[in-house]
Amino acid sequence: MRFKRLGILFFGVIGNLMGMLVAPLPMMKSQDTQPEAQAVCPTPVLSRLKRHRLEAGETLESIARQYNLIPATLLGMNPILQQQPVTPGTEIVIPPYNGIQVNIPPGRSWQEVVKAYNARPDVVFEVNGCQTQPTALFLPGVNWSPKGPPIPALSLLSGYPLPQPTTMQMGYGWQLNPVLGRVVFHSGLDLTATVGTPVLSVGAGKIAFAGEREGYGKLVVVNHSSGKQTRYAHLDQIEVKVGQSVNLGDILGTVGTTGQPDSHEPHLHFEIRYNSDLGWVAEDPNPYFKVKQ
CATH class of the missing domain: 3.10.350.10 (LysM domain)
Structure with a gap:
């Protein structure tokens, strides 16, 4: 993506x-x-x-x-x-x-x-x-x-977006996109998972978006406290509505292949963003939880 x-x-x-x-x-x-x-x-x-x-x-x-x-x-x-x-x-x-x-x-x-x-x-x-x-x-x-310290979400976002830790298909930052065959900036993590796997909220917050978005496909966006936001993309099913409050571990939807994924292997595209004068800016999710390489 x-x-x-x-x-x-x-x-x-x-x-x-x-x-x-x-x-x-x-x-x-x-x-x-x-x-x-x-x-x-x-x-x-x-x-x-x-x-x-x-x-x-x-x-x-x-x-x-x-x-x-x-x-x-x-x-x-x-x-x-x-x-x-x-x-x-x-x-x-x-x-x-x-x-x-x-x-x-x-x-x-x-x-x-x-x-x-x-x-x-x-x-x-x-x-x-x-x-x-x-x-x-x-x-x-x-x-x-x-607006809060730069990285308050270490304590706010303590969960994992899938039921079990999994391998990472593509990391954050400048990465080689296997579909495009060139290096692009990747704004999150692609976590390997089969279609239908539950997608979980990594922290408490409120649903800011739940629907179709270009590139992302079926997307759920959760706004958290201290100006943090998480995004869950390429979903198959969406189980929440805009304005709904969610807690750590609540099911947001299921893994799918909608939108424009960066690989043909099913995965969850997961992002963490923070609110700034430039808008919602992507940041590296790796410090927030450990993922398998």
Whole structure:
């Protein structure tokens, strides 16, 4: 299936931020049992947050300037600042530099989260104290957004779109299309499945589209919270209606061969998109769940 890439927004890590290492540090078995880790790695950023008590006349911008931060960092670290008004005496936390805090979803590794945010593993590993099994990370240089962090769906979309994990016919990104015989941009994953296999919602949401769409064939689109959207294409049957609420694991339809599939072998075309100023932009689904190669 050929789709024009509208653009993907990446939030990079500032490479030379606070004198961070360029080369990866060796992985420590346990920060608590390895004295050398304490000698090489700093105290985790989330253990070094300062406290600031709001005073009358202070503004978000003035506090950010005081600590050499951007306002978005303070808003992301302190949800109470997103409410109006905020009364004097309210205490907020101040990180040592710009970034966001991300909780590690159950069943996920910190490396998966770092990859999803397009951050540098060596930098994240160091600023978080060389922890091998953290429950939360501070990602330096990633900007908070009122629409939600770039990859909140790691916790929102915890399911798999088929009853069982399967092989991947075509991955995300620039791929060789076997039907066209040339390289095209592929906006999702093609997951092998027989016709009639149930197609499942990977998370809770509301049906935004259920019908025929050029190229996609029979298509179901689910809008999720935090500006995330999933698409399920080439279906044989559609079992939901527009406006219907669905939960994790609900049946959306069945695998088919409608539309213009990229191969003659039956499969589910699955996409994850996020809402941006450019519209619904496709992103790599691989960080959200493991698929067989």
